Amino acid sequence: MNDERIIFRDRKNTDSCKWDDMTPNFGEEGLHAMWVADMDFQVPSCVQKALKDYIDHGVFGYYKVPESYFNAFINWQKKYHSFEVKKEWIRFSPGVVPAINWWIQILTEPGDSVAVLTPVYYPFLNAVKANGRRLAPCDLINSGGLYSIDFDGFEKMIAETKAKLLIFSSPHNPVGRVWSLEELRRLMDICRKHGVYVLSDEIHQDITFGGAKQIPTALAGDYDSFLVTLTAATKTFNLASCQNSFVIIPDGTLRKKFDEFTEAIQISDGNSFGYIAVRAAYEEGRPWFEKAKEIIADNEACVRKAFSEALPLVEISPLEGTYLLWMNFSAYLKPEEMKDFMQKTCGLAFDYGHWFGGDRFASFVRMNLAASPGSVKKAVDAITSNLPTR
Ligand SMILES: Cc1ncc(COP(=O)(O)O)c(C=O)c1O
Secondary structure, three states, rough: OOOOOOEEEOOOOOOOOHOOOHHHHOOOOOOEEOOOOOOEEOHHHHHHHHHHHHHHHHHOOOOOOHHHHHHHHHHHHHHHHHOOOHHHHHHEEEHHHHHHHHHHHHHHHOOOOOOOOOOHHHHHHHHHHHHEEEEEEEOEEEEEOOOEOOOHHHHHHHHHHHHOOOEEEEOOOOOOOOHHEEEEEEEHHHHHHHEEEEEEEOOOOOOOOOOOOOOHHHOOOOOHHHHHHHHHHOOOOOHHHHHEEEEEEEOOOHHHHHHHHHHHHHHOOHHHHHHHHHHHHHHHHHHHHHHHHHHHHHHHHHHHHHHHHOOOEEEEOOOOOOOOOEEOOOOOHHHHHHHHHHHHHOOEOOEEEEHHHHHHOOOOEEEOOOOOOHHHHHHHHHHHHHHOOO
C-alpha cells in the first residue's frame, strides 16, 4: 500500500527562485508563481531522513561517492526505462544545463550551428548563444495544440546550416510530447546521415501520463557513436538545488573527450548532499513519486475543466510528459496583451511563450502543475474571472 503523502509547502521567503526571485524575469515580486520547473512539494521522507542522518553526523569532509549511488541510478533506469546503463558510461555534472554548455564546447567550434526544435526550454537557446555558436531552430508543427516534428524542414535546415549538434528535449519541454519510437528513429537517422551529434535531455523521463511510454533515445537504435543522454533525479523528486545530474556516454571516444574536458575544469564530482539525496530518492522514493504524479494529473484535469467551461478556445496541449502545461491564449488575447493581463490583471507568473524561441510563441504560456490544488485553482480562477470572452 502506498501511504506516502504529498506535503505542500508555502515557499515564500525561503530564498526560492520561483517565489522569491521574480524580478529578473518579471520586473516585480509578489506574483502568484506558476513558473519555473520545480515543485511546491516537500521531498520524499526517505530523502529528508538520509540528509538529516548526514547532518546529525555533522562532518562534511571530502566525500567518496558510494557504489550505492550508482547502483540506485542503474537499477532505476533498468526497472523503469529498460535502459541497461553500465557504470563506466556514467559521468557527473552539477546540472543538466551545465552539461549542455560543456558539450557545446566539446563537440562544436565557435560559429558552428547548433540545432533545436522550437519552442524549446530556453536555456538550450541561451547555451548556444552564450558559447558563441549559431542557433539553428526548426519549429515543431503545431496542429491545434498537437505537436510533431517537421522532419523535412529539420533535414533541410541542418543541411543548410551544417549543424554539428542537436539539443533535444525528450519528453519535450514545453509542449509536453513524449516522442514515439518512430519519431525518435526518424530524427536520429537524419542526424546520423548529416553527421550531427545529439544531446538527448531526458530530465523529465519519469514524468509521463495517460499511458505515454517514454523511450530513451539510446534504445531507439544503434546511435551510441553520436549520442549522449543527460538525465537527473532532480525533476522527478524536486531536488534541483542539489545540483546532481547524470551524463550517460556509452561511446568510448566521446567519454574520452568529456573526461579531458572535465579534467581541465576540475569538475568531476559534486557535493555530498546531492549524492545522498539522489541515492535515497532512487532507492526508496518511488511511492512518493506515484503520489506526486496523481496530484499533477488532478491539477491538469482541474485546469482543463475550468477552461473548457469558461474559456473553451484556450488551446491546451496534451500533457504526455513533464508537469508543464503549454497553453495558447491567442483566441482571447493579442500577444502584446499577454504580459499585462497575466501579471497586472491576474497577478500571475507563468513562463511566457516567447522565452521558448521568439515572438511567434508570444500568445502561449507554460504553467507549472507541480503545485497544491489550491494554488492551481487560484491561478485558473484569476484567468477565468478576468478574461473577457471575445
Ligand atoms: C528540459 C530541461 N532540461 C534541463 C533542466 C534543468 O536542468 P538542471 O537544473 O539540472 O540544470 C530543465 C528544468 O526545467 C528542463 O526542463
